[in-house]
Structure formats: structure tokens, C-alpha cells
Amino acid sequence: MTRSRLGLPDLGVGAGLRVPHYRDILQRQPAVDFFEVISENFMLAGGKPRYHLEQIAERYPLVQHGVSLGIGSPEEPAREYLTALRDLADRIKSPWVSDHFCWCRAGGTELHDLLPLPYTPEAIERVVTRAKRIQDFLGRPLALENTSSYLTYRESSMPEWEFISEVAERADIGLMFDVNNVYVSAYNHDFDPYEFVRNVPHERIVQIHLAGHTNLGRYLLDTHSGPALDIVLDLYRETIELAGPVSTLIEWDEDIPPLEELLAEVERARAVRDGALAARARRSALGLDASAVPARPERYRIVREQDTRRASPGWKQGGPREGVAHEERS
Amino acid sequence: MTDLSELQRWMSDALTRRRAVERDPAQVAAARARFTGNERVAPEAQLETYREQFWLRHTGALLEDFEALAHVIEQQAWERLVEEYLAAHPPSSFTLRDLGARLPEFVRSASWLPHHSLSADLAATEWAYVEVFDAVDSAPLDPSTLAQIPEHAWERARLLVAPSVRLLELDFPAPALRRQIRLGEDPELPARGEAHLVVVYRGSDRNLRHERLDRAEFVLLSGLARGQALLRATEAVIALGPEAEARVESELGSWFGHFAARGWLTGVELA
Structure with missing residues (x-):
């Protein structure tokens, strides 16, 4: 039997570390359980990004989340990239390293996107083989995240949750479970998000992502803009009831708010998590299976109404880079 | 090649095309x-959702790093430049930070660009800032170290220039223009003047700065940055003429002191 969260710690509720908050975080040291950093923003030789990272690493636990592994790409991730990833993980003592079930390069071109894979046996084989190797190379657990997607392949022969479950089990890796992504893809591809949540191996979920998105009417864009919708928090509650205490992180990358607002979103998630854990404990006290969440049909309703907010010019996948664009305005 | 790889290579080609998928009947059928x-x-x-995002993301990344260039050449030329640049140099690094690495060279060869010489200077300047921003950290040279170099070792000693230093020989005051534009101003475009010899560097507070140098200082620091020994770098300054030669006699020590105080020097290698 797989140990819960692969034996990894529950870090509580944290937030994605983003450039506009560095100063506030270092000055005020707010009560956030942990921060997540985008690996590629810190796989650099020096300068402010590394300086800030080291300052914050002295004060908070950090976990590392990447956007460029492209584990399902035709070409394998470059050794140089993996070495830099491992060096960063060693430096910040990241208990696990995560990236996505996706591909991002082909024929030497880096597309800088999280492109969905067709859910086929061939793709499973490729990702399983590489995930095992990469996890060994990194020397710490690898967790892969379900992506938001905007297209569906004719050749897919299974639902997404079956695909990610089989990869996770066979490669013996963790799941970075993005609840907002489940909802976005459910909306975009007309499946039941609760079926997704219920059918992944919960004991392999090592971290959860929550975020907002943008509703363009015909489809949702995973912009990480705004707070998580209530319906996404409902899915989160269900996930926690099924999986138990799992490190949870708020991602906010578009129209990044003041730190206070981000912290309020952290507390909002914490309240949901505490409620779900209490419900789980009650079931346990009654001698019931803690993860036997009662069925709740018709609990969710997908709202196909376009946001009045301006549509995002592009999904950011991990927030703004810390770069010269920020240098003279911070 | 597997079916999966074949599909992905086709998609990669489709996503990097400039033309919308819906406007190409062959792509519509393939999709x-x-x-x-x-x-x-x-x-x-x-498919178009992803294609559009490819262009938005990469144009956005270049705009972040070359904001002043985009401002000066204006929207239409900027869009053409990005399109031609990405076609010539598709993204090949895992990080968007490297996306503009070849843009300065590309701008130099794009003679159709409005304000071409100024554009070339701006592109070079803006890329220098990108490189300096996250260059390898290095401890600054303690100026007292210079005084400890034995007299006989000076000729062949090498003063190591910090990795976070870039030297630019420009026709226009591009760093000042860049700064004005990034602060939201809409300055008059400068006329070509005398050469602007500039060092872009990262200060001890990790903020980026630039400083104008005179020709003698610039030649000296450039020689050191290229790894020249002190004697050779100094000879290059002397070759500028009698005035420079006289300044070497009287000012060399203060130049090194200034370079060290700014953090431009990071060590000494004695041969």
C-alpha cells in the first residue's frame, strides 16, 4: 500500500511566491505556512532573484514547481536543465519537485506552454519511463500536475484521470493535484469534475493547487487571476475529505493583488481545509472509512457566462519573471 | 518517429505559424x-487557442525585455520585427529569459526598421541589462588588493572584470532613453552625437545602473574584460594618443580605484 502523500509532510496552506510581494514578505514575515517558487525563475546564476530566494528560504519552507520539464515531449528534458533543477532543489531543500503532465517542446523549438498529451498507452509509456528516471536523478519525489486544457485529441482512449492515475502508480510518483485545472478542463471538455476528483489515487496527492480563472463563455482560461470560485473550493473540500491533510497552495499570477488580498485567499482555503478535515475526523470517530465521502449528485453547476473582466492577454504559467521589466518600477 | 512524436511535431509547426488556423483550409482539415x-x-x-497564446506569450516576453525598442519603432514595425525574429530564431531555451539573446544582432541586420541606428543601440542596451540582471554573483575586489600587487607583477597581471558588467559603444544615449521610456515618459528621440561609451553594471545593492566612461577608461576596462594583461590593456590606452598616454601616467591608479569601488573588478590573477 502506498504511504499517504508518499511519506511527505503536510506543509499546511501556502502561496505562490511572486515578485510584487517580495518586499512585503521580507519586511512583515506574514503567517504563511510555505511558499512555492517557479523553478525556472530561479535557475539563474545570480543577481536579485537568487538573493531574494535565499532571504525567503531562511524564513519559510519552500517547494519547487516547474513549467519547462515537458516530460511528454518528443525530446527528453536536457541533462543541463535537470541538473539545474536538482541544484535548485538542493539549495532550497525542496521536499519534492513538481511539474506537469504535458509536453512543451518539439523539433528543437521550446513552445513555453503546457500542452496536453493524448491519453493513450503510448503517452503513458513515455511519461512513466521518463518520470522514474527523472525522480531518481533528482533524488527526491517528483509530482506531476494535471493541466488545464483547451483541446481534446481524437486518439485519446481514456479519460484524463485514468491517464494520470496509471502514470502515477506505475512510475511511483506523486500527484500535484490542481483543483482549478480539474474544473477548467471539466468545463472545457464537458466531464464531471467530481468523477475526476474521486478517481485519482488520493494517497499520491502530495500538494494541491487552487487558483482563479477567466471565463470566456465558450471556454475557461486558466489565468490564475482572481480568487478561486466557490465551486472550485467545493471540489477542494471533496479532495481534502478524500485525501486527508495535503499541502495546499494558492496560485495568483494575473492582476496580482496586494499581499493582504493574497493572504485572505490563503485563509479562505485554510477554512475550507479545516472544515473538510473535521468532517473526515467525524467519520473516523464514528468508525466509518474517513475517505468514504457521501455521494453528492447535482452538487455542482457549470456556469457558462462570460466574465465581465477583460480577457487575459495570455496565461502566464507561473507568474511574471523576475527580470529587468520589474527592476525600475519596484 | 512514433505516432505521438509525429503528432507533436505537426502541432509545434502549427502553433508557431503566424497565420490563424481558421484562415488556412489545410490546417483546418488537419485540425x-x-x-x-x-x-x-x-x-x-x-488549436487556435494555443497558437494565439504562443504568439502572445513570446511577444509579451520580448516586450518586457525590449520595451524601449518597441516604443521607439512603434507597434507595426515591432510586430513585424517579432514575427521575423521568431521565424529566424524559434525559442530554443527552456527559459523565456533567453528569448531575446539574438535580437540585438537581428536588429542590426534589419535595416528596414525605423530609426535603425538608434534601434540597434537600444536593442544592445536592453539586452545588456537583461544579462547584467542575473549574471553570476562575484565579490568585489578590495581596492587595497591593488596596492599589494608587487611592482614586477603588474605587467602580466590580469584584473578580472565582474560577470555583471557589460560595456557598450553606442552612437546614441540609449541607456538614458531606455530609462525614460521605462518610467512611462515619451521623450524626444535623441540625435546621433559623439560616441557614448557606457558601462552597464549591477551595483552592490543589486540594482542595475549605467555610467558613461571616457574613451581611455573605456578602452582600458574593455581590454581587461577581454582578459588582456594589464600591460597590454594599458598599451591600448596609450595608443589613443599623447593625451591618453599622459593620463595613463597620472590617472591609472585612480581609474583602477574607481573601477574597484564600483564593483566592476572582482579579482587579480598574477601570472
Whole structure:
């Protein structure tokens, strides 16, 4: 039997570390359980990004989340990239390293996107083989995240949750479970998000992502803009009831708010998590299976109404880079 | 090649095309053969969502790093430049930070650009800032170290220039113009003047700065940055003429002191 969260710690509720908050975080040291950093923003030789990272690493636990592994790409991730990833993980003592079930390069071109894979046996084989190797190379657990997607392949022969479950089990890796992504893809591809949540191996979920998105009417864009919708928090509650205490992180990358607002979103998630854990404990006290969440049909309703907010010019996948664009305005 | 790899290479080609999927009948047919679509979004529109994001993301990344260049050449030329640049140099690094690495060279060869010489200077300047921003950290040279170099070792000693230093020989005051534009101003474009010899560097507070140098200082620091020994770098300054030679006699020590105080020097290698 797989140990819960692969034996990894529950870090509580944290937030994605983003450039506009560095100063506030270092000055005020707010009560956030942990921060997540985008690996590629810190796989650099020096300068402010590394300086800030080291300052914050002295004060908070950090976990590392990447956007460029492209584990399902035709070409394998470059050794140089993996070495830099491992060096960063060693430096910040990241208990696990995560990236996505996706591909991002082909024929030497880096597309800088999280492109969905067709859910086929061939793709499973490729990702399983590489995930095992990469996890060994990194020397710490690898967790892969379900992506938001905007297209569906004719050749897919299974639902997404079956695909990610089989990869996770066979490669013996963790799941970075993005609840907002489940909802976005459910909306975009007309499946039941609760079926997704219920059918992944919960004991392999090592971290959860929550975020907002943008509703363009015909489809949702995973912009990480705004707070998580209530319906996404409902899915989160269900996930926690099924999986138990799992490190949870708020991602906010578009129209990044003041730190206070981000912290309020952290507390909002914490309240949901505490409620779900209490419900789980009650079931346990009654001698019931803690993860036997009662069925709740018709609990969710997908709202196909376009946001009045301006549509995002592009999904950011991990927030703004810390770069010269920020240098003279911070 | 596997079916999966073949599909991905086709998609990569489709996503990097400038033309919208829906406007290319062959791409529409190919998309319909590969994607299901749904009652709200056709297969070609599913692919188009990703194609559009490819261009938005990469244009946005270049705009972040070359904001002043984009401002000066204006929207239409900027869009053409990005399109031609990405076609010539598709993204090949895992990080968007490297996306503009070849843009300065590309701008130099793009003679159709408005304000071409100024544009070339701006591109070089803006890329220097990108490189300096996250260059390897290095401890600054303690100025007292210079005084400890034995007299006989000076000729062949090398003063190591910090990795976070870039030297630019420009026709226009591009760093000042860059700064004005990034602060939201809309300055008059400068006229070509005397050469602007500039060092872009990262200060001890990790903020980026630039400083104008005179020709003698610039030649000296450039020689050191190229790894020249002190004697050779100094000879290059002397070759500028009698005035420079006289300044070497009287000012060399203060130049090194200034370079060290700014953090431009990071060590000494004695041969």
C-alpha cells in the first residue's frame, strides 16, 4: 500500500511566491505556512532573484514547481536543465519537485506552454519511463500536475484521470493535484469534475493547487487571476475529505493583488481545509472509512457566462519573471 | 518517429505559424482530423487557442525585455520585427529569459526598421541589462588588493572584470532613453552625437545602473574584460594618443580605484 502523500509532510496552506510581494514578505514575515517558487525563475546564476530566494528560504519552507520539464515531449528534458533543477532543489531543500503532465517542446523549438498529451498507452509509456528516471536523478519525489486544457485529441482512449492515475502508480510518483485545472478542463471538455476528483489515487496527492480563472463563455482560461470560485473550493473540500491533510497552495499570477488580498485567499482555503478535515475526523470517530465521502449528485453547476473582466492577454504559467521589466518600477 | 512524436511535431509547426488556423483550409482539415472539438469550440478553434497564446506569450516576453525598442519603432514595425525574429530564431531555451539573446544582432541586420541606428543601440542596451540582471554573483575586489600587487607583477597581471558588467559603444544615449521610456515618459528621440561609451553594471545593492566612461577608461576596462594583461590593456590606452598616454601616467591608479569601488573588478590573477 502506498504511504499517504508518499511519506511527505503536510506543509499546511501556502502561496505562490511572486515578485510584487517580495518586499512585503521580507519586511512583515506574514503567517504563511510555505511558499512555492517557479523553478525556472530561479535557475539563474545570480543577481536579485537568487538573493531574494535565499532571504525567503531562511524564513519559510519552500517547494519547487516547474513549467519547462515537458516530460511528454518528443525530446527528453536536457541533462543541463535537470541538473539545474536538482541544484535548485538542493539549495532550497525542496521536499519534492513538481511539474506537469504535458509536453512543451518539439523539433528543437521550446513552445513555453503546457500542452496536453493524448491519453493513450503510448503517452503513458513515455511519461512513466521518463518520470522514474527523472525522480531518481533528482533524488527526491517528483509530482506531476494535471493541466488545464483547451483541446481534446481524437486518439485519446481514456479519460484524463485514468491517464494520470496509471502514470502515477506505475512510475511511483506523486500527484500535484490542481483543483482549478480539474474544473477548467471539466468545463472545457464537458466531464464531471467530481468523477475526476474521486478517481485519482488520493494517497499520491502530495500538494494541491487552487487558483482563479477567466471565463470566456465558450471556454475557461486558466489565468490564475482572481480568487478561486466557490465551486472550485467545493471540489477542494471533496479532495481534502478524500485525501486527508495535503499541502495546499494558492496560485495568483494575473492582476496580482496586494499581499493582504493574497493572504485572505490563503485563509479562505485554510477554512475550507479545516472544515473538510473535521468532517473526515467525524467519520473516523464514528468508525466509518474517513475517505468514504457521501455521494453528492447535482452538487455542482457549470456556469457558462462570460466574465465581465477583460480577457487575459495570455496565461502566464507561473507568474511574471523576475527580470529587468520589474527592476525600475519596484 | 512514433505516432505521438509525429503528432507533436505537426502541432509545434502549427502553433508557431503566424497565420490563424481558421484562415488556412489545410490546417483546418488537419485540425479536424486530430482534435474532437465540441459543440462550443470547433477543432480548429481549439488549436487556435494555443497558437494565439504562443504568439502572445513570446511577444509579451520580448516586450518586457525590449520595451524601449518597441516604443521607439512603434507597434507595426515591432510586430513585424517579432514575427521575423521568431521565424529566424524559434525559442530554443527552456527559459523565456533567453528569448531575446539574438535580437540585438537581428536588429542590426534589419535595416528596414525605423530609426535603425538608434534601434540597434537600444536593442544592445536592453539586452545588456537583461544579462547584467542575473549574471553570476562575484565579490568585489578590495581596492587595497591593488596596492599589494608587487611592482614586477603588474605587467602580466590580469584584473578580472565582474560577470555583471557589460560595456557598450553606442552612437546614441540609449541607456538614458531606455530609462525614460521605462518610467512611462515619451521623450524626444535623441540625435546621433559623439560616441557614448557606457558601462552597464549591477551595483552592490543589486540594482542595475549605467555610467558613461571616457574613451581611455573605456578602452582600458574593455581590454581587461577581454582578459588582456594589464600591460597590454594599458598599451591600448596609450595608443589613443599623447593625451591618453599622459593620463595613463597620472590617472591609472585612480581609474583602477574607481573601477574597484564600483564593483566592476572582482579579482587579480598574477601570472
